[in-house]
Amino acid sequence: MHDHNDWMDAELIVTRDYGPDIRLFEIAPAGGVVTYEPGSHINITVDIGGQADVRSYSLVGLPRRSVYRIAVRRVQPSRGGSAWLHNLLPGAKLRITSPRNHFPLQHGASSYLLIAGGIGITPLLGMAQALQQRGADIRLLYAARRRRDLALAPEIEAALGERVSFFISEDGNRLDLQAALSGFPADGDIYFCGPARMLQGLREAMAALGRPQGSLRFETFGSGGLQPEESFWVRIPRLGVEVTVPPGCSMLDALETAGVEVMSECRRGECGLCTVDVMALEGAIDHRDVFLSDHQKRENSRICACVSRAVHGGLVIDTAWRADQ
Numbered sequence: 001m002h003d004h005n006d007w008m009d010a011e012l013i014v015t016r017d018y019g020p021d022i023r024l025f026e027i028a029p030a031g032g033v034v035t036y037e038p039g040s041h042i043n044i045t046v047d048i049g050g051q052a053d054v055r056s057y058s059l060v061g062l063p064r065r066s067v068y069r070i071a072v073r074r075v076q077p078s079r080g081g082s083a084w085l086h087n088l089l090p091g092a093k094l095r096i097t098s099p100r101n102h103f104p105l106q107h108g109a110s111s112y113l114l115i116a117g118g119i120g121i122t123p124l125l126g127m128a129q130a131l132q133q134r135g136a137d138i139r140l141l142y143a144a145r146r147r148r149d150l151a152l153a154p155e156i157e158a159a160l161g162e163r164v165s166f167f168i169s170e171d172g173n174r175l176d177l178q179a180a181l182s183g184f185p186a187d188g189d190i191y192f193c194g195p196a197r198m199l200q201g202l203r204e205a206m207a208a209l210g211r212p213q214g215s216l217r218f219e220t221f222g223s224g225g226l227q228p229e230e231s232f233w234v235r236i237p238r239l240g241v242e243v244t245v246p247p248g249c250s251m252l253d254a255l256e257t258a259g260v261e262v263m264s265e266c267r268r269g270e271c272g273l274c275t276v277d278v279m280a281l282e283g284a285i286d287h288r289d290v291f292l293s294d295h296q297k298r299e300n301s302r303i304c305a306c307v308s309r310a311v312h313g314g315l316v317i318d319t320a321w322r323a324d325q
């Protein structure tokens with residue numbers, strides 16, 4: 001369910017590497033940039049094995065005069081979007097959308113705690129800069145597993161100075177979410193962008209401290225699962241379809257490639273639009289979304305096709321979409 005109305009030509013102007021896996025891309029849209037709010041993203045058409053597909057990337061920092069900036073971590077294994085982008089050279093022609101915002105920043109809170117995990121820093125940097133310009137009370141906590149997973153660190157330090165703290169797990173300096181929250185004012189707002197499992201840890205820390213979840217706004221990505229990815233089968237008796245979902249490919253992509261219509265929007269396990277009914281299960285489901293409740297995940301009667309997977313077998317499903325609806 002992508003909006004096809006505002007696609008435009010664009011050109012990759014410059015790339016800059018932040019470590020071996022993270023690359024910043026400056027992209028000039030034909031017709032010039034439009035201003036955008038922090039938290040916005042653009043969609044980009046990528047080529048996955050000869051097939052056009054769409055990926056969303058948060059815009060980095062405050063608006064620039066002539067380019068949109070995105071930072072992309074090369075993911076292994078990936079669905080192919082990050083690898084395709086990393087192979088582009090300046091001058092490459094792209095198709096992009098104008099900025100959209102599903103992760104808006106609300107002004108007016110007494111204080112702000114921004115928490116980034118890995119490449120999740122991308123939407124939060126612009127938020128931190130915008131809040132700082134308004135003189136807001138902010139603190140940015142930036143956590144990464146390895147030093148090489150830190151993106152944009154020099155730019156962040158230059159922009160925020162002592163308002164940012166870095167946490168690198170491989171250096172023995174893990175972010176203790178409960179400790180971080182316990183010193184934060186009860187009426188402050190919390191913004192998070194990072195992996196789904198880190199979001200789960202944040203929610204648990206908030207619950208342990210009795211902090212209302214309503215003060216949390218979040219975006220997730222790359223939903224790593226509890227199990228390594230492996231092939232599994234998906235059968236849809238109503239359509240007489242069976243597909244195999246290989247590692248590195250989402251169930252949603254595999255179904256769409258087979259011509260099965262599945263509603264989708266975020267494609268990262270947040271909106272729930274791609275959720276389908278599970279009629280039978282062989283093996284187990286590795287739920288990787290942040291949409292279904294813990295109770296629903298234990299029941300295994302629904303699965304978010306864009307991020308979650310089966311292990312040790314497969315699924316018989318029915319899709320929510322009906323041609324006659």
Ligand code: FES
Nearest residue numbers: 265267272274306
């Ligand atoms: S498309 Fe949003 S949860 Fe799958």
